[in-house]
Amino acid sequence: MIREYKTIEEVAGPLMLVKRVDGVKYDELGEIELPDGSLRRCRVLEINGSDVLVQLFESSAGLNLAESKVRFSGHGVELAVSEDMLGRVLSGMGEPIDGGTPILAAKSLDINGTPINPAARNYPSEFIQTGISTIDGLNTLVRGQKLPIFSGSGLPHANLAAQIARQARVRGSDSKFAVVFAAIGITFEEADFFISDFKKTGAIDRTVLFINLASDAAIERISTPRMALTAAEYLAFECGMHVLVIMTDITNYAEALREVSAARKEVPGRRGYPGYLYTDLATLYERAGRKIGSDGSITMIPILTMPEDDKTHPIPDLTGYITEGQIILSREMYRRGYLPPVDVLPSLSRLKDKGIGEGRTRRDHAGTMNQLFSSYARGREAKELMVVLGEAALTPLDRLYAKFADEFEKQYINQGFNENRSIEETLDLGWKLLSILPKSEMKRIKPEIVEAFWPVKDEA
Secondary structure, rough: OOEEEOOEEEEEEOEEEEEEOOOOOEEEEEEEEEEOOOOOEEEEEEEEEEEEEEEEEOOOOOOOOOEEEEEEEEEEEEEOHHHHOOOOOEOOOOOOOOOOOOOOOOOOEEEEOOOHHHEEEEEEEEEOOOOOOHHHHHOEEEOEEEEEEEOOOOOHHHHHHHHHHHHHHHHOOOOOOOEEEEEEEEOOHHHHHHOOOOOOOOHHEEEEEEEEEEOOHHHHHHHHHHHHHHHHHHHHHHHHHHHHEEEHHHHHHHHHHHHHHHHHHOOOOHOOOOOOHHHHHHHOOOOOEOOOOOOEEEEEEEEEEEEHOOOOOOHHHHHHHHOEEEEEEOOOHOOOOOOOOOOOOEEOOHHHHHHHOOOOOOOHHHHHHHHHHHHHHHHHHHHHHHHOOOOHHHHHHHHHHHHHHHHHHHHHOOOOOOOOHHHHHHHHHHHHHHHHOHHHHHOOOOHHHHHHOOOOOOOO
16 A cells, blocks of 8 residues: 655755654655646665655755655556667657657566576676777677776777677677667767667667766666666566676766765765775676576676776776676777777776687687787887887887787777777788788797688788
8 A cells, every 4th residue: 555645844955754664674665746736757876764755766955844745655666678679769767759650578686686596697708899900809708798998088989888889799699689778877969879879880789778967866866777787687587688787887887876875974985986986886787797597697897087087986996897808988089089088008808718719719819819929019119118218229020019000900909990890800900010020029829729720911
């Protein structure tokens, strides 16, 4: 039985205290009816005996405490899910905003999901091709992996996110591939960019787009990634799809958490963020993965902007603890006009060894990857030395390495946001660049693989 309460005691920002409440659970959804009959939604944040603290999804402006009524639904925030979601644009609360018909729900699911039993998890091992050389060739994304992108404000992470959403696919698999895209706390301009890009390229047909604008309430921002992951879980584990979840920007999500924490007068942790930031982020990221006995999987790419480009900031720091690597975007590379501006050396994919090699990509992948890393690192060192001592001070070999580093940045890293390279094209380009160096320098590749793949140069 749903009861109504007229015992609203006080309102402070997005929070509201209701007294003498019975039988209400944490995270339960509620409705506030105003004297004029309009409704506002809220959720239970804290219970103290018969006193309940709720958080409003909308503004608390104009709320008449004496005349307003509160009803609790008996369940948490739910999302209506079905395969019809593909190709739709939804709000941060899962309501259609593309002018289409309401989604015919196959079922309604709690947005907090249910944890995957660790014993039921399957190891990520299948290669996902993004069409981006710096990811495919050097920091390979594997199906079921969590691979974040660390960016900075003003860097083109939105373009990179849209490119991955357009181009990503699982090679050698018959299963359907879907993208769930959650835009958290973005500007209207960015939202328009994502919607129009996906529609223009046709990627919208396999995408579910959740858009939460910067002007929306903080509580909606906290729900948006959970809505996206609930949709992904349904498509992956009940419809048997490979789902790629892209979330941008996690920094906005963490800021919303901080806002709510401050409103609750909690003692802050590092840099004002709540002490439970790690736990909260883990409840999101750990919903990715593969299950034994299930064809579907969830692969996750969370994107965050590092405040002041500081990778020791709590948000990238804690994200790095939970996830399996990171792709770091560099401001220096961006200034030099390289797109996408991926900083290859500090980037890492901890599961790349599991998704490459014969039968998955190509037998020369591991060797060329290690050699490219090693040669580029040495080339960077040679270039730094050149700045200090001048080119004349370098050995002929070091000059070759410096030339290799330049060409590697111009050709391998700098591919733009519209070029879709297959893994074969990426590997062949790697060999072409390595051939700038003497064959004797290929110390990280097996001799038989060098002999098999070393490019034959045209004799003019």
